[in-house]
Amino acid sequence: MNTITKRIFTLLSVFMLIFLAGCGSSDSDKKSSGKSGGKVEAKIGVIAYMTGAGAAYGEAITNGLKLAQKEINAKGDVNIELVTEDSAGKQEQALSAGQKIMADNDILAIIGPTLSTEFKVVAPEAELNGIPIMGTSTTAEGIPQIGDYVFRNSIPEALAIPAAMEKVVAKTNGKKVAIIYGNDDVFTKSGYDTMKKEAEKMGLEVVTTETFQKGQSDYNAQLTKIKSKKPDFILASALYNEGAVIMDQARKMGIDVPFVGGNGFNSPQVIEIAGDAANGLVVATPWFGDSQEQKVVDFNNKYKEAYGKLPDQFAAQAYDALYIYADALERAGEADREAFHKALAETKDYEGILGKFSFDKEGDVVMDPTVVEIKDGKFVEFK
Template sequence: MKRNVRLFAVVACALFAFMFMGAEKARKPAPPKGEPIKAKIGVISIITGQGAAYGEAITNGIKLARDEVNAKGEVLIDLKIEDSSGKQEQALAAAQKLINSEKVVAIIGPTLSNEMFAAGPEANASGVPIMGTSTTAKGIPQIGKFVFRNALPESQAIPAAVGQAVKKYNIKKVALLYGNDDAFTKSGFDTMKEVAEKLKLDIVTIQTFQKGQADYKAQLTKIASLKPDAVFCSALYNEGGVILAQARKMGLKVPFVGGNGFNSPQVIEIAKEAAEGLIVATPWFGEKSDPQVKAFVSKYEKAYGKKPDQFAAQAYDAFYIMTNALRAAGAADRAKLRDSLAATKNFQGVLGKFSFDAERDVVMAPNVLIVKGGKFTIFN
């Protein structure tokens, strides 16, 4: 009897293994024309665990760009996608694997800033260009001269949103609200505070909350009692939507300026009409009339059955920036690729015009959006 049970377990495991083997089949690249540059590019992304939604958008964006670029035939890219499951040690191991076992010419990713702080120094020491598409924290490109990013840092997005809102609504007194246990919302808050101080706004109160909190009435009551002209709020969309809903219900009608975390249709879904008047700055705006943006959105929707978000768009552009640089370098060589990548100027992507500054950080103009009639529109 016992032997039978064991036998069953072994067979079950074997079956599972076979099922998974067939799961991912590599897509065949298009036939080459002339003398294409062949290169292996590594991707480190969150495929399992918390944050897998970001990783999925990123890998989708990259795969779409890969298919387009390979179809043109000037460069042929072999993608090696590795999972980091959102953990820095996994990201480091994945980077080591891509650099040393797969011998990739460059790496796109990892997804989180924390992961980049572990994987970046390793890639830099090994002389492999690495580009984060969603790593917005301070100090990422400063890791070393092989480390790039095309994610617009909060330190550029937030001042744009705050500046325009202050001008339009003549804001003098502000209240700040942020999630203090998350690196992303925390660094967004730091920027908000800095900007508010620079504009000589009167900060009447600073309130904090934690990830996953459901009731914000204590913080909002305090804010409402001080009668600010606006609230600057650094939160991710799931908390942000709830905050907005509760604030409006309490009669706090002043404009809300959000960080990049608010830039998600989910916020409107959660907060409904309470989201009206929310102002955010974002590198990505999918409703633009630009033909390039329209083409990308429709292709993405056709391939994956949903609209691309900011992460997909950033990853899509990142792949183009990488392959353009590869073409300019003329060979799949890590050092040459780094130099031509650093020389990227005025790249026209779906996010708009993009350049690297002298420190390999992002130069681009963010879009400032406001929620009007249940959707994001350009703010002016």
């Protein structure tokens, strides 16, 4: 082989290496962008309250997510993989679950944790890491204000509780109110703050304020005092476990006035635990399961077919949340956190099963709640 031939061969070898390297780079770029054959693919982390006293919340949320995931992936434009971790309703476990999820660089965004108490320790970590995170059941004050990457699609207590109180006052002409709330939980304390503020704003007389702790089973002392004050209705900020027991014991003591509950009461578990004692509970919710809107009827049927029971608010909010993520992912066109974050923040007038939904400039909910009550063992629209 002469010198000229050797040089030509060497140049051809170099060009071939460059070409192959370019091909390798193209494949790598395609993988990192989350695109496969025109389909946008993404991994979403989920932190849910799956074991423990409030496991019904986590079950409903993950059921709603899995149903939405199946439908979204079947459409073909977006493919979502869910990576789920159990928080057990505990801050430290939620934080560990969040850190485990965030350690995976392929995770695009997070849904959860379930409780505001848990969410408030995980969301700052997500904010620091530039990972979008959405609460589907976190209604305490200040959630979206944690940071730019923090969102929620659950109506805050600051909107829901006043809506329910106004309806009850208008119907009963009530003037005196008693308050009972859990003083060892961010969510229930936030609900109490809203109840107290709204009562003052409406000119209601708060005849007594009683507190309790998670896991408490005997409320005789608190309810005896409430009964002696003869309120026109009772404001209760509690999770469904304690809230249902409070109502059951109240009815057995002869307290028959309406209860106005916070978001923790928006579960069929209240009826299952309290039975007839749950009648007279009034709450505000974005989800009215007995609506005859076709999209609600269809969701109820699909959910019941999949899980053998009807969905609650938490299932519906989780279902819509994943669709909101999928919509933002499709608009972003790639599984890139910054592109996804920008598209998510721009969500406006999205039509979900809960109704028309938008984020405000802080990542909070823009939509109207429906006020419902438990009557004859089921949630009906309060009129």
